[in-house]
Amino acid sequence: MKTVLMVAEKPSLAQSIAKILSRGSLSSHKGLNGACSIHEYAGTFAGQPVRFKMTSVCGHVMTLDFLGKYNKWDKVDPAELFSQAPTEKKEANPKLNMVKFLQVEGRGCDYIVLWLDCDKEGENICFEVLDAVLPVMNKAHGGEKTVFRARFSSITDTDICNAMACLGEPDHNEALSVDARQELDLRIGCAFTRFQTKYFQGKYGDLDSSLISFGPCQTPTLGFCVERHDKIQSFKPETYWVLQAKVNTDKDRSLLLDWDRVRVFDREIAQMFLNMTKLKKEAQVEATSKKEKAKQRPLALNTVEMLRVASSSLGMGPQHAMQTAERLYTQGYISYPRTETTHYPENFDLKGALRQQANHPYWADMVKRLLAEGINRPRKGHDAGDHPPITPMRSATEAELGGDAWRLYEYITRHFIATVSHDCKYLQSTISFRIGPELFTCSGKTVLSPGFTEIMPWQSVPLEESLPTCQRGDTFTVSEVKMLEKQTSPPDYLTEAELITLMEKHGIGTDASIPVHINNICQRHYVTVETGRRLKPTNLGIVLVHGYYKIDAELVLPTIRSAVEKQLNLIAQGKADYRQVLGHTLDVFKRKFHYFVDSIAGMDELMEVSFSPLAATGKPLSHCGKCHRFMKYIQAKPSRLHCSHCDETYTLPQNGTIKLYKELRCPLDDFELVLWSSGSRGKSYPLCPYCYNHPPFRDMKKG
């Protein structure tokens, strides 16, 4: 009997797809890497009985990197990374042994069906899988087709069975566009990162980052934060004036009215309006209106919305929120947490998911009522064709999950219940008054039916005092008209939630990588997370972005990514040649790089203001073997010795303290020896700073 190998992008999908195709009768076992499983069942394929073997990879099998010797920072000129430096594909995660695993499972198989995610990355992984597996599969005879691609837009019975019934071929152009993206990101990112890092680390002693990275996603991400900072800095408060009126509605109740002109920026004009109104004793009702309005129930939950709420309402950073969500997913509490989709599949069992929550101590009442009275149809969202929206998969209590896991689970569950609840309905009443020649309005909201806000109380319409009942022509006594002087206020620093929205809007990163980029700019000390999870750029972050603006604004603008993606899409659509696009784009960035290197003095001028030159930082410690003057020890990371006379910097072993070692000198180069000791176990050894950087013997590694 022939065997059909089928490969999905991740273990969870292999299992769901196998379950659907085998109608539940399958036998499963773990593969040799412990991460992927193999699900086997019998069936028919190409008109014959076959054995199906469904398994998966874990994302990309391969990753792109430079050949080893081009990873030596002090031996390679970063400019070489644009073309000369050769790249190679390496296993993305050596611990998983993915290639070996695929070959063990693929050996002796006759057909392969590729079930990778239906996006460009998935198409690329198809070819990574084929590269590993085709050499060990049985050879086709008579030109029979053996490689198939399944295309599906959701993980539902109909969609998966349809995909199986009309198999196609993997799309080589789409895969090539990803190859191009990988190579561009690697070459451009590493060249700029290495150059900046080496240049500024060789000049300044207090940069507060051992790595000054650059990337087509992280740099625009930082750019957004600095753009807001600049707006705050350049903000000039303006004074404005508003009129506020109060009328008596009852013996002891009064109503505050808003001026229809809202505000004026000229004091004298405001004063004129005040003079025209303040002597009037009566306010006349010009019109009243009552409108029924609705606050819509939320769309089904996708990843970026979950991350926004986690940051703004739960105070959890995107990276942490994702880790927490992943744990909830692997423990079976929620569905797959990485999805762009906000629309439930047609056959999604909404009631079943709801029933699981019917005995929960916190929301049993609401859930039972919904089940009894009938759930509301969810709003029509966007179907990205990846995974269903994020929903709870089983009931859990606070005691069971605890901490942040519980808080995230509670939010996901409340959000899910809200999507099948009714809209919140309220009545908006407004009364407009005339006092003299000026119009004033007051409005109020009263809730008619709370709908979903009952399960999401933080969304509820705030309680307000009800407005008096009145009609056109009624008059009220004016108790006060006054003029208030106010000032426009600057915007605040960007919140993480706002940043996520900006990134999504400009196509910077993906649902899975947005948290990584934000984390990157934090870890590199380009921004700090302030109260309310607002991102405040550091001096380093500000200087970098201002420097890019000065030299070549495209390096930091969000269009840097979209412009390249436009080119990549041409490859994917078969409208442009892969080599040509790659060569052309690399050439453009190579020119940008050389221009950047030539203009670096422009950024340096900004650096000088915020940071101290190496010669002015650190304290004298040991003697240089060349000029015999004292060298300075710079403790800030990366710790190093700097000889200002020779203008040389010597790196030191990290994560420990450095002291003078018995005033002994190295017999080879006359540099004074220093002692490195680690904080914890009292491990220590003496070393020569020169030999540590320039190994004196052949075949001796640096450091």
Added chain:
DNA sequence: GCAAGGTC
């Protein structure tokens, strides 16, 4: 030591 994209 570097990018961004998958995923565990």
